[in-house]
Amino acid sequence: MVQQLNYLKETPSQTAGPYVHIGLTPNFCGIGGVYQADLGSHMVNEQTKGQRITITGRVIDGAGAPLRDALVEIWQADAAGLYNSPTEIRGSADANFSGWGRCATGAEDGVFTFETVKPGVVPYSSDRQMAPHISFWIVARGINVGLQTRMYFPDEAEANAVDPLLARIEHRHRVATLVATGAAPNYIFDIHLQGEKETVFLDI
Amino acid sequence: MTDRTNGKPETGAFFPRDRQWHAPALTPGYKTSVLRSPQKALLSLDGTISEITGPVFGHSVIGELDNDLIHNFARAGESAIGERIIVHGRVLDERGRAVPGALLEFWQANAGGRYRHKKESYLAPLDPNFGGCGRTITDDEGFYAFRTIKPGPYPWPNGVNDWRPAHIHFSVFGHGFAQRLITQMYFEGDPMIWKCPIVNTIPDRQAIEQLIAPLDWANTIPFDARAYKFDIVLRGRRSTLFENRLEGN
Numbered sequence: 001m002v003q004q005l006n007y008l009k010e011t012p013s014q015t016a017g018p019y020v021h022i023g024l025t026p027n028f029c030g031i032g033g034v035y036q037a038d039l040g041s042h043m044v045n046e047q048t049k050g051q052r053i054t055i056t057g058r059v060i061d062g063a064g065a066p067l068r069d070a071l072v073e074i075w076q077a078d079a080a081g082l083y084n085s086p087t088e089i090r091g092s093a094d095a096n097f098s099g100w101g102r103c104a105t106g107a108e109d110g111v112f113t114f115e116t117v118k119p120g121v122v123p124y125s126s127d128r129q130m131a132p133h134i135s136f137w138i139v140a141r142g143i144n145v146g147l148q149t150r151m152y153f154p155d156e157a158e159a160n161a162v163d164p165l166l167a168r169i170e171h172r173h174r175v176a177t178l179v180a181t182g183a184a185p186n187y188i189f190d191i192h193l194q195g196e197k198e199t200v201f202l203d204i
Numbered sequence: 205m206t207d208r209t210n211g212k213p214e215t216g217a218f219f220p221r222d223r224q225w226h227a228p229a230l231t232p233g234y235k236t237s238v239l240r241s242p243q244k245a246l247l248s249l250d251g252t253i254s255e256i257t258g259p260v261f262g263h264s265v266i267g268e269l270d271n272d273l274i275h276n277f278a279r280a281g282e283s284a285i286g287e288r289i290i291v292h293g294r295v296l297d298e299r300g301r302a303v304p305g306a307l308l309e310f311w312q313a314n315a316g317g318r319y320r321h322k323k324e325s326y327l328a329p330l331d332p333n334f335g336g337c338g339r340t341i342t343d344d345e346g347f348y349a350f351r352t353i354k355p356g357p358y359p360w361p362n363g364v365n366d367w368r369p370a371h372i373h374f375s376v377f378g379h380g381f382a383q384r385l386i387t388q389m390y391f392e393g394d395p396m397i398w399k400c401p402i403v404n405t406i407p408d409r410q411a412i413e414q415l416i417a418p419l420d421w422a423n424t425i426p427f428d429a430r431a432y433k434f435d436i437v438l439r440g441r442r443s444t445l446f447e448n449r450l451e452g453n
């Protein structure tokens with residue numbers, strides 16, 4: 001016999017279901033008066049430093065239809081490349097930037113929108129950096145475990161070319177699934193759950 | 205607020221998710237997953253600073269009644285109809301350490317199994333005093349508690365006669381964005397758990413049992429509310445002892 005490791009098992013994920021908005025964006029789905037505002041609906045204020053950008057997109061299923069009952073969260077560094085998190089040990093992030101946003105996809109058009117700032121580069125290791133990117137997390141009815149992915153910027157070709165995560169994508173045509181389209185300040189990032197254009201999802 | 209060793213925040217990468225323990229993406233018994241499940245392999249990478257960091261929420265975002273679903277939507281002096289219960293437990297990580305400052309958000313159907321939602325068409329009535337959402341933040345030792353009514357089971361369009369067992373949906377924020385988790389809590393002794401196609405997306409029976417809250421008789425409040433205990437485990441993270449990835453570690 002050897003000693004026991006005694007690790008616990010992670011609580012299994014279950015789908016967010018069709019009514020995720022009741023819990024996470026109650027004001028959006030008409031349950032007013034419980035919370036003042038839906039968390040994550042504002043990422044920036046007038047004092048936030050950096051270049052203002054808008055990201056819009058859709059989450060598209062295997063039949064080509066946008067999900068109208070999904071919920072998308074994003075997490076990113078500030079304009080200087082610092083995360084607004086206690087785990088950020090390199091310095092203090094912009095106090096006027098949360099770095100985190102949450103948006104339900106539109107009940108009619110399936111579109112999500114984030115008003116944010118363009119993130120700076122962040123380190124990968126002591127001698128490598130990652131291209132500016134935004135982490136995405138997608139939940140919805142029919143998705144058993146929340147999907148993680150990243151959005152990179154189309155106007156950062158040079159940085160993207162040496163990004164350590166993008167470099168690991170074996171089928172090079174799939175790199176494009178993580179790069180937004182459009183141009184500053186209005187980027188478009190559609191997420192494809194299946195098919196030809198299936199987005200690269202991450203186990204990270 | 206943050207988990208610390210020797211006063212420093214922990215910055216190790218999270219343990220890889222055990223994908224055999226979780227449901228696979230494609231689970232045809234749960235029909236909606238068929239067109240919404242990625243079909244290609246996930247790209248695996250050890251966590252970077254973008255995943256080991258995450259937003260934290262101060263207690264200032266939490267309102268006084270946010271952890272009381274019996275009253276947070278009810279008219280003054282009234283309360284939601286149903287079996288009064290307390291749901292409480294601890295948020296831990298895979299190493300068994302408490303996760304303090306974790307934001308928990310929950311939502312559920314009313315006692316009759318009806319959600320307050322435009323798309324909901326079940327014939328059970330709405331309760332005018334029940335909204336169905338609540339939230340709280342774990343204390344320094346990872347403990348949380350909230351009060352609600354026991355949700356009813358409800359039918360849903362999947363098979364001809366599929367019903368959801370009584371359940372409460374949970375969303376959890378730990379300390380890193382890679383710990384982000386949404387799950388559902390079930391109630392001990394409910395025979396419908398094992399008939400549910402959504403429950404059965406999880407292949408391992410022990411994993412399913414991790415979602416079933418036992419009746420906690422010791423913590424039941426006489427003449428008021430029964431208690432159910434639901435502990436939640438988030439991904440653990442490596443010690444930072446021998447990390448050499450980021451300056452300052």
Ligand SMILES: [Fe+3]
Nearest residue numbers: 017368371373
């Ligand atoms: Fe439900």
